[in-house]
Amino acid sequence: MTSTSRKTEDPATAPSIAGARPTRQRRAVASALQSFDDFRSAQDIHDLLRRSGENVGLSTVYRTLQALADNGDVDMLRTEEGEAIYRRCSTSHHHHLVCRACGRTVEVEGPAVEKWSDSVAAQHGFTDVSHTLEIFGTCPTCA
Amino acid sequence: MTSTSRKTEDPATAPSIAGARPTRQRRAVASALQSFDDFRSAQDIHDLLRRSGENVGLSTVYRTLQALADNGDVDMLRTEEGEAIYRRCSTSHHHHLVCRACGRTVEVEGPAVEKWSDSVAAQHGFTDVSHTLEIFGTCPTCA
DNA sequence: TTCTTCATGAGAATCATTCTCAATGCGATT
C-alpha cells in the first residue's frame, strides 16, 4: 500500500458519522452503543458515559444519537410513553422482537411482511412507502 | 317500551368510556372524534372543540382521549417526533396506511402479518405477544 | 333534596428534547 491516505473502516466496530469529525465525544457515544444489547434512551447513554469516566455533554449525546439514527447506523424507536430509545443494529432492513420486562431485543426479518406492506399500499395508490413494525412480548428468561 | 331505564347504546356512533359518567365534556370529545378522518393530537382536538363552541379543559381532553385509547375505542399512535395522535377506528384489530403529506388514513388488515408476528415471537420463546405496525406513504391525491 | 363520589380545569410542575452562543478542537495550509 502506498502512503496515500485511506478511509480506514473498522469492519465490525462502532459506526462513525459520514462527513463528520471523529471527535472524542462521538467516538465515546459510538463505543457506548457497543456495550449493551437493549434499547436505551439518550439520557441512559449519557449516564453510562458519565459513569465510565467519559465526559460528554448531554446535548452532544442527543445530537450524536440522532445523527447516527438518521444515518441508519443505530435503530431508534419510541417507548409507549414516547421517549426515544436507541440501539446498535445491523445495517439491513429488519424489525425487533423486544421483551417488555427486560428489554432484551432480537432482530427479525420478514420478507413476506415487506411485500405485504408494499402491496397493500400500492392497492390504495400510495407511493413512496415505508413502515414501522415492532413485536413485543415476554422473553423466556422473564416468563 | 316501559319506563325502565336502559343503557342506550347508539349503534354506530361516538364511543363512551365503560364505567364512567357520560359528561358533557366526554360526549364532546367523543363527538369531535367523529368529525375527522386523520390522526390528530390532543391539542388539535382541544382547539377543535374550542372553535366549535364546546368548552372543555385541556386536561380533560387528555384524560378522555387516553381513557378511550386504553379502552380500544380510538387508535393512538406517535408521530416521528413522539407526539401522541388519535383517531376513531373500528373495534377489530387492524393497522394503518397513513399519507405523510395530508394524513389521510386507511385501515388495513393482514392476517398473514398477525400470524407471522406470533410465529416469530414463538420461535424465540416469547410469550404474551403484541405488535405495532403502521405503513406510511404518499396518497394518490398528494402524489 | 342530600350525600357521596367522580369529574373538571386553571395553573403549576415534570421532563425529554432543543436551542443559544461563547469557547474550544480539528484539519488543512503556510
Place this chain on the structure above:
DNA sequence: AATCGCATTGAGAATGATTCTCATGAAGAA
C-alpha cells in the same frame, strides 16, 4: 509550529407536550 476557518461542544435557558394538584362543580343513588 503558528494560523486561519469552521465544525463541535456544553452549560444553561427555553420549549413544548403531558401530568399533577386540588378546590370547585356535576352525576347518580337513596
